[in-house]
Amino acid sequence: MKPRIIITDFVASMKGWLRSRGTIFWSIVFPVMLILIFGAIFSGSDNPTYTLSIQDLDNSEFSQNYTQMLENITVLDVQKIPRDIDINDYIKENDLRGALVIPEGFGDKILESFYNKNVTVNLSFYYDPSDQGATSVVRSIIGSSLQEFNLRIANGKHIIGMDQVSTITSKFKYIDFFIPGMIGFTIMQLCIYGSIERNTKYRKDGILRKLQTTPITRTEWILSKMLFMLFLSFFSTSIAVIVGILAWNVVITINIWMIAIIIGNSFLFSGIGMLIGRFVKEEETADTAAGAITFPMMFLAGTFFPLDQMPQFLQDFARILPLYYVNEGLRNSMINLDYEKAIFYTGIVLIFAGIFFIAGVLLTKWKED
């Protein structure tokens, strides 16, 4: 084993990478773009606001107090509708998703209820059934506010309350979920396609034939390429982590398990790439084969969406995908800090890596038949 030869090949790979717009895009620009885009899309999801239009036909002290109470709810953006406008026309013209009408006599009915227990009064909630998500939230807020308002009128008090305790890190946002997945996915792409290029394009171009007639050994060559893939993997990870921290204030912990998973991930998907390159000789066909493997993994292994949002059969399927264990391992080591799970997933990733990389190395041949 000659370090000079390994360094020579590593430097050549590095120069090739720096001069290739395609690989720069996939290893740096693409993950950064996705982190920024997905981060921006979901950045508001922690403090959402819902618009609620209110028409107060009563204009009494009670109706004003209730309106005031709704205005004090931070997630609601209350907009008032003038009294003299037909509510149905107004909803249609302004394309409103939800509107609350306080009927005339609202205050009087409340006053009457103090003497006559059978008297009740109802508000009217107009909603768009196609927007179930927002409607159900607003309806639930109105329900809770009415309970509170009823309690105040009845001079009641809260006896039973609820403390909310998060079971994960202090503030777990979508971007915290997304960044580890993005790191796992990017390394997978880089290693599979890098490996395929080496095993199909280099074969087609006669580079492998040429190399085997030079003093470089297959071991030195594979070692050099793996060092380069590890460099790329850590480089991409660093970029993703830096962008996550700077753009979205993600709290990331770097530890031995995270590093072990990144190394395992690089070896795992380089091995899969070698296997594809061994059996599919044409570069274009090999790229398609790689796409057929990576594309489903991208969506099913919990890179973009949590697995528990999927049907059970897809969740079961995801558990046979290596990327699932990479993503979960990275999340538990970097974000959730659940080291017991991190060790478990790291172990599985390393077993996958061992199997696929050894099979890839053994089956990759320089000699022609």
Add this chain to the structure above:
Amino acid sequence: MIEKTVQCPKCHTTLICTGEPGEVVKVKCSNCGTLGKVTFKTPIPSDEIAIEVSNLKKVYGDLVAVDGISFYVKKGEVFAFLGPNGAGKTTTVEMIESIRVPTAGSIKILGKDIKTSFNDVKEKIGILPQEFHSYERLTVRETLMYFSKLYEKRADVDQILQMMDLTDHKKMLYRNLSGGLKQRVGVAISLVNDPEIVFLDEPTTGLDPKARREVWNVISGLKKRGKTVFLTTHYMEEAEHLADHITIIHKGKIIAEGSLDELTKKYGTGAVLHVNKCSNSDTAKILKERGFSATSEGNGNISVKIDYKERVLEVLSELRRACVDYESIEIRHSNLEEVFLNLTGAKLSEETP
């Protein structure tokens, strides 16, 4: 006593004959009765042999790609391995380069068996594989430096660039080079370790005539520098132009070998005088009657076999004496195309798509 396997040029029956070094043995084909001579060459000293191939065979399933061939390459010569596509050239050269594993036979390079000592040999050989394309995103100089650093013994890269006339292109990325320049870089790569033997597998395939000439100049330059060049090609003019020794392979078997002169003398028809547009339609007949080997080719054209150069003047004198006028004359010498045609019954150019 040496045992030699030969093939009848007429019926292609394989014959085995024996003789002493330097002896010429008369042989009669057991199948068609054709008579021939077999020369048992005096063996050259082993330290003058660069490559020695014995009974080399490569079989793929039912297909025998290379069928027990033997030959040697002398140090310092340009050895052309000529044959149509699919003849077994590249399979043979790739077995010599240790890229493919032979089914049987032995290969020695500079006296070392490559089965056991190829790693020792690697430092002493330079190879340009067929259809080779180097790393696209390295410059010409970086490419040479990359391959140079793989070896213990290294030639001066800048000198190679100069020798290959690549200095002006040294900063260009490999991917941006023309086909001819890429081939020149390929040859340059094969020289980075200052090798004793250079293998060039079809170095001019796909190149335009100008680029082909450039590569030929490079190969001629290698010979001048004392390198042994093993050149595989399906272009007969390339072998004619460059080679000291030519070995013709057809359907996995060697069908002829020797220098260009030896091959054309042995298998060609020699020089032929073509007389065009003769005024007398019986010109060929007249010449035949006067002892010339003449053939009518139609349209008043005739051809006359020329055994020695004075024969041309004799033919022309006879034509004058017979009052035969003609438009033009042309002397054509035998070439490898003709040799190949005579040996196989097919044109080399027709067998090479």
